[in-house]
Amino acid sequence: MNEAITETVAEPAQTDETVILKVNQVSRRFGGLVAVNNVSFSVQEGEIFGLIGPNGAGKTTLFNVITGLIPASSGNLIYKGENITRRSPHRIASKGIARTFQNIRLFGNLTALENVMIARHVHGRAGILSGVFGLPAARNEERATQQRALELLNLVGLGNRADENARNFAYGDQRRVEIARALALDPTLLLLDEPAAGMNSNEKADLSQFIRELRHRFNLTIVLIEHHVPLVMGLCDRIAVLDFGLLIALGDPAKVQNDPGVIEAYLGAE
Amino acid sequence: MAEFFATYGFLIVSMVLAAVLALSLYVPLMAGQLSLASPGFYALGGYITAVMSTKMLTYDSETFPIPFVLLEMLVAGLACGVLALIVGIPALRLRGIYLALATIAFVEIVRVLALNLEITGGAIGIFGIPQPFNTQIEYLWVAGPLLLITMLFVYRLERIRAGRAFLAIREDELAADAMGIDPTTNKVLAFTMGAILAGVVGALSAHFINTWNARQGTFDASIALLAFVLIGGSRTFLGPVVGGMALTALPEILRTLSGAGSLPAWLGEFMKDGRFIIFGVLLVIGTVFLPHGFIGPNLFSGSRGRKESRPLP
Amino acid sequence: MTFTQFLQQLLNGLSIGSVYAIFALGYTLVFSILGVINFAHGAVFTLGAYFTYTLMGGVFSFNGLLANASVPVELPFALALIMGALLAGLMGVLIERVAFRPLRKRGADPLLSLVSSLGIAIMIPNLIQYLVGAEIYTFPASAYGGLPAAINFGTIENPVPVRSTQVVIFAVSVVILVILTYLIGYTRFGKALRAVAEDATTASLLGINTDRYILLTFFLSGFLGGVAGTLVGSSVSIAGPYFGLAFGLKGLAVIVLGGLGSIPGAVVAGLVIGLAEAFVPSQYSGYKDAVAFAILFIVLLVRPRGLFGRTLLQKV
Numbered sequence: 001m002n003e004a005i006t007e008t009v010a011e012p013a014q015t016d017e018t019v020i021l022k023v024n025q026v027s028r029r030f031g032g033l034v035a036v037n038n039v040s041f042s043v044q045e046g047e048i049f050g051l052i053g054p055n056g057a058g059k060t061t062l063f064n065v066i067t068g069l070i071p072a073s074s075g076n077l078i079y080k081g082e083n084i085t086r087r088s089p090h091r092i093a094s095k096g097i098a099r100t101f102q103n104i105r106l107f108g109n110l111t112a113l114e115n116v117m118i119a120r121h122v123h124g125r126a127g128i129l130s131g132v133f134g135l136p137a138a139r140n141e142e143r144a145t146q147q148r149a150l151e152l153l154n155l156v157g158l159g160n161r162a163d164e165n166a167r168n169f170a171y172g173d174q175r176r177v178e179i180a181r182a183l184a185l186d187p188t189l190l191l192l193d194e195p196a197a198g199m200n201s202n203e204k205a206d207l208s209q210f211i212r213e214l215r216h217r218f219n220l221t222i223v224l225i226e227h228h229v230p231l232v233m234g235l236c237d238r239i240a241v242l243d244f245g246l247l248i249a250l251g252d253p254a255k256v257q258n259d260p261g262v263i264e265a266y267l268g269a270e
Numbered sequence: 271m272a273e274f275f276a277t278y279g280f281l282i283v284s285m286v287l288a289a290v291l292a293l294s295l296y297v298p299l300m301a302g303q304l305s306l307a308s309p310g311f312y313a314l315g316g317y318i319t320a321v322m323s324t325k326m327l328t329y330d331s332e333t334f335p336i337p338f339v340l341l342e343m344l345v346a347g348l349a350c351g352v353l354a355l356i357v358g359i360p361a362l363r364l365r366g367i368y369l370a371l372a373t374i375a376f377v378e379i380v381r382v383l384a385l386n387l388e389i390t391g392g393a394i395g396i397f398g399i400p401q402p403f404n405t406q407i408e409y410l411w412v413a414g415p416l417l418l419i420t421m422l423f424v425y426r427l428e429r430i431r432a433g434r435a436f437l438a439i440r441e442d443e444l445a446a447d448a449m450g451i452d453p454t455t456n457k458v459l460a461f462t463m464g465a466i467l468a469g470v471v472g473a474l475s476a477h478f479i480n481t482w483n484a485r486q487g488t489f490d491a492s493i494a495l496l497a498f499v500l501i502g503g504s505r506t507f508l509g510p511v512v513g514g515m516a517l518t519a520l521p522e523i524l525r526t527l528s529g530a531g532s533l534p535a536w537l538g539e540f541m542k543d544g545r546f547i548i549f550g551v552l553l554v555i556g557t558v559f560l561p562h563g564f565i566g567p568n569l570f571s572g573s574r575g576r577k578e579s580r581p582l583p
Numbered sequence: 584m585t586f587t588q589f590l591q592q593l594l595n596g597l598s599i600g601s602v603y604a605i606f607a608l609g610y611t612l613v614f615s616i617l618g619v620i621n622f623a624h625g626a627v628f629t630l631g632a633y634f635t636y637t638l639m640g641g642v643f644s645f646n647g648l649l650a651n652a653s654v655p656v657e658l659p660f661a662l663a664l665i666m667g668a669l670l671a672g673l674m675g676v677l678i679e680r681v682a683f684r685p686l687r688k689r690g691a692d693p694l695l696s697l698v699s700s701l702g703i704a705i706m707i708p709n710l711i712q713y714l715v716g717a718e719i720y721t722f723p724a725s726a727y728g729g730l731p732a733a734i735n736f737g738t739i740e741n742p743v744p745v746r747s748t749q750v751v752i753f754a755v756s757v758v759i760l761v762i763l764t765y766l767i768g769y770t771r772f773g774k775a776l777r778a779v780a781e782d783a784t785t786a787s788l789l790g791i792n793t794d795r796y797i798l799l800t801f802f803l804s805g806f807l808g809g810v811a812g813t814l815v816g817s818s819v820s821i822a823g824p825y826f827g828l829a830f831g832l833k834g835l836a837v838i839v840l841g842g843l844g845s846i847p848g849a850v851v852a853g854l855v856i857g858l859a860e861a862f863v864p865s866q867y868s869g870y871k872d873a874v875a876f877a878i879l880f881i882v883l884l885v886r887p888r889g890l891f892g893r894t895l896l897q898k899v
Contacts, residue, residue: 067448093450101448107441110434118438122450124431128459131430132423142430185450304694360884366694367620367843371835372883375876378832382876386869489828493705496698546709553702557695558685 019078020045020189020221021066026075027245028058028065035061037245038075043189048215049223050236054265057242059225060102063191067099068092079189094122098187100178102194102225108167112158112177115166116149119184152180171198183218190214192224196231204228208235229266233257241265279407281522283478285515286413287471292498292510293420294467299499300433301460302440304366306492307357307373308468310380313487314353315346315472320396320482321389334400334477339412343473350469354462362457369461377489384484395483399476409478416474417511420467424507436460490546497549500556521545590743592861598749600857601756606811606830607837607849608763609804615780615844616800619693622700623678624808625831626707627671629824631809632816633711635667636720643715660817664755668809675805676798678703683801684794704831711824721820748818759810760850763803767846776800780844829872836875840882842892851890 021043028036036058043049051059064070066077068089076085084092098119107115124145126138153159156176161169166177175195182190192211196204208231215222226232232239233253241249241256243265249256256262275282291308298305319342329335361372384390391397403409427433435456438446443453476482494517502513584592606628613621640657643649658666682699733744767773778786779796787793812827837856841848856875863871882889 069444069448088452089444089447090450090452093448099448101445105442105445105448107438107445109441110437114434114437118434118446118451119449121431121435121438126431128427128430128432131432132426134426138430145431181449304697357880360880364883364887367697368839368883368887370697371620371839371879374832374835375879378829379873379876379880382870382873489832490705493701496701500698544709544713546705547713550702550704550706550709553705554682554699557691557699557702558682 018045019043020080021223022078023062023066024076024078026062026065026077027073028061028070029073034245036065036072036242039240039242039245039247040075041240041247041250043221043223044237045221046215046219047221047237048211048235049221050232050239051223051225051242052227052229052232052239053242056244058245059242060193061245062242063099063193063223063225066092067097067191090122093185096186096188097191098182098185098189099191100175100182100193100195102197104171104174104178106166106174106178106181109165111163112153112166112169112180113146113149113162115177116152116181116184117145119181120145120148123186149180149184152183153177155183156180172203183214188219188221190220190222192222192226194225194227196226196228204231207231211235275407276405279405279409281519283406283409283413285518286410286417287475287478288498288514288518289511290413290417290420290471290514291468292495292502292514293424293507294464294471295495295499296507296510297424297427297464297467298457298460300428300440301436301457302366302443303362303457303461304370305373305461305464306370306489306496307354307376307461307465308495309487309489309491310373310377311350311354311465311468311487312472312475312491313377313380313384313484314350315343315469316476316482316486317384317390317396317472318342318346318349318469319473319476320391320399323400323477324396324398325389329400333404334402336402336412339402339474339477343470346469346473347466350465351462354465355458358458358461358465359454362454362461369457374489374492377487377492381484381488391483393484395481395485397481399480399482401480402477406478409474412474413478416470421507421511428507432456432459493553494546494549497552497556501552517549521548587743591745593858594743594745594753595749596858596861597854598753598756598857599860600854601753601760602811602814602853603833603837603857604850604853605756605759605807605814607834607841607853608760608846609807609811610834610838611841611844611846611849612800612804612807614838615846616776616783616797617683617687617693617696618844619683619696620700620835620838620843621678621683621801621804622697622831623682623703623707624804624834625827626704627674627678627805627808627827628812628815628830629708629711629821629827630674631667631671631805631812632821632827633715633720634670634809635663635813636722636816636821638663638666639722641720641722643720644718648714664810664813664817667813668806671809671812672802672804672806675801675803675808678805679798679801684797687797708824708828715824717823719820719822720816722817746818752814752818755810755814759807763807772799833872833875836879838889839879840889842889844893845889845891848889848891 019042023039023041026036026039027034039058039062051062053059061070065072068084068087068091072085076083078084079092079095079097082095084095107118110118124141126141130138131142150159150162153162156179158169158173158176158180161173166174169177175197179192179195195211196207199207211222211224212235214220224232224236236253238250238252239256240247241259241262243261248261248265249259291312294308294311295305322342322345323334323338327338329338357372357376358369361369385393403411428437435446435451438449438451439453439456447453472487475486479486495514498513498517499510500513501517502511503509606624609624609627610620613619613624637654638656638658639660640653642653678700682703683696686696686699731747734747734750735742735744767776775786775791776796776799778789778791779793783793811830815830816826833856837852838849840855841850841852856878859878860871860874863874
């Protein structure tokens with residue numbers, strides 16, 4: 001069994017102002033099973049942070065805890081200095097944390113455009129009555145929402161298919177719509193759960209580049225869960241490794257790659 | 271012409287009112303909520319009218335003044351809105367099934383209260399509710415605009431931010447939550463809108479039917495409404511309208527035809543007593559054979575005007 | 584209230600409560616194995632009562648398609664009860680086949696089976712009305728055999744008479760509950776049932792024929808509903824085809840209070856609601872029917888998972 005890391009000794013010096021997300025001794029238990037075990041790390045503003053580990057290591061569960069879909073059993077989460085530990089998902093989203101899902105959760109019977117527009121909800125102000133009556137403020141807002149959504153769809157290369165139902169898209173394209181949707185939230189922190197799943201190596205390279213561009217263009221901090229180790233090593237500034245819910249390595253790609261515990265965890269799994 | 275309206279006036283207005291009631295079920299359904307509460311709010315709306323018009327309002331003219339009718343509808347709508355918040359908020363925090371249960375309980379409580387309270391006339395109900403019109407067809411002056419306004423409202427709702435939030439919740443509540451949409455608030459909103467609609471219909475119906483008692487608005491009625499929405503098609507808001515009208519008219523039409531000898535007599539008799547059997551059968555067949563069911567997916571697909579989604583130049 | 588009255592109310596409450604418990608267990612069994620509520624359960628309750636009435640030689644009146652019909656048998660109560668309940672069980676199976684199985688095979692949203700069972704719920708009472716009219720049918724006065732009208736639970740000086748119907752109901756319910764507990768807790772059948780309820784996929788991988796167990800569960804559920812319907816129908820009367828509706832709805836209040844899917848919950852909650860109804864002061868007796876639903880609301884407000892329910896986690 002690997003030793004859990006409980007201190008962040010190896011991390012470069014961080015001031016609190018630059019830490020976007022602080023995961024503080026977070027655990028999540030399901031009955032007798034401990035899915036996330038006392039995990040701590042900080043994510044710096046502007047970095048691309050990787051979260052890797054064998055299947056079932058607790059990565060998605062951690063995402064779910066961070067975004068409020070599942071409550072933490074213990075520990076806390078500090079986002080931009082604010083404690084978001086017990087907040088509801090929509091509150092957390094409105095504060096600027098957006099995500100994609102491992103199993104893609106698009107609104108299948110709505111169009112791609114509608115999917116992306118929906119994520120603009122928190123940025124809208126028009127009430128029902130002004131919307132229904134088509135008052136100018138509401139109409140303008142609606143127009144702006146559509147515009148922004150279309151821009152984002154164009155960004156992921158799907159602008160020409162804005163009016164198709166999301167369920168009719170191929171798997172890879174659905175992933176792209178999901179990313180556009182997450183971006184529509186105007187997030188500060190973007191969580192991507194296995195964005196490269198089902199892609200071939202060319203597509204993965206494109207995705208890597210795309211993620212870098214996203215960070216630059218939207219001033220994002222990105223945390224991504226990924227299985228494909230080379231992709232992560234090439235893309236991420238720092239990486240955290242989970243195994244059986246425990247954090248077993250944390251640091252830059254070179255360090256993590258050579259960590260014996262990590263090698264064992266992956267050799268054991270694959 | 272006048273004779274046609276005299277014979278079919280009741281049916282026509284009933285069809286229109288049924289369409290609005292079906293829409294009162296459709297709105298919560300847009301947010302994925304199966305509410306069986308409409309009959310309860312319908313009953314409440316009717317009682318408000320019945321009590322107000324027989325015990326509280328006085329008037330000089332021969333017929334009951336129409337502005338009073340509108341006032342009653344307003345009061346009924348508000349009362350039902352408030353009550354919907356009380357019923358809805360506890361239930362809508364929880365899984366979908368709990369709303370169905372809570373609304374069933376609500377309808378039953380209303381029924382028992384109606385049977386026992388003095389103000390509602392107990393088991394006998396309230397009789398002799400004043401009429402704002404001399405003939406039944408004239409109710410269309412109020413019912414017609416009510417339906418049109420409601421249809422317009424729902425049509426617009428589907429195309430604006432608030433309506434999209436409902437649809438998102440219906441499609442995937444968790445994902446909607448993660449995208450910044452508060453499920454509980456929106457579900458309560460959808461539920462409340464449905465309640466207000468049902469209450470307003472009830473308020474008008476009490477005048478229309480002339481008496482009101484605990485047999486208005488029952489569990490059977492909830493299920494009949496479900497059939498309206500299901501059979502009419504839940505692809506767009508037009509579905510409940512068509513379903514409500516068709517399923518109200520069909521038994522009557524068949525009965526008339528069988529009376530005139532065009533159809534066997536037993537079918538006519540069956541239509542009179544057995545319409546609920548048919549609704550039940552339709553519900554079972556509808557849910558089993560419709561390709562994607564009706565509550566989950568398929569409330570929307572291409573039939574809506576896609577052109578509005580194109581960006582403005 | 585005197586002590587005698589108190590005791591009488593208590594026994595009345597336990598008696599009707601035990602029927603609520605039996606009936607609610609029908610809901611619970613289906614819910615624990617499929618995760619859905621079978622809204623047609625109240626209809627099966629009604630059918631059970633009508634079946635038993637017929638089997639005891641009851642005659643139907645002049646309304647309806649089967650006017651003045653009767654079946655040329657006249658079984659004693661116990662036998663009629665069992666047979667009526669068996670028939671109700673078969674109806675349960677039929678309902679599963681028609682309204683639940685096709686949706687399950689399609690992987691449809693569970694809320695849809697709710698709707699289709701609602702369709703059945705509205706169909707059956709109306710069908711009954713169409714066939715035999717809406718009259719009130721009472722069981723023959725000597726339904727239970729040679730029992731006296733009331734049984735004394737007290738002493739000669741301080742008699743506490745309780746209607747023998749209440750006693751019979753309670754006794755039958757207890758017997759059924761004991762058998763059911765044994766069946767579910769200690770037999771192979773029960774173990775398999777619980778396995779399917781816990782995790783249907785794994786159970787089928789272990790070679791358990793889940794379809795068959797679901798079918799058996801519906802049979803059992805229908806049987807319980809039929810027993811409850813017969814007990815109520817025979818002790819009070821069959822107040823028309825809708826007499827199962829109110830009961831069916833109250834059963835929902837019972838399972839919400841007890842916790843959806845919890846067997847002990849259904850039993851305890853059934854008794855609680857039965858007692859709550861029994862102790863409603865007589866001047867408010869008209870509101871008795873609303874007690875169960877008021878309780879349902881309070882439970883939703885205060886403790887949604889009920890007395891014994893588990894909080895179910897949503898899959899993300």
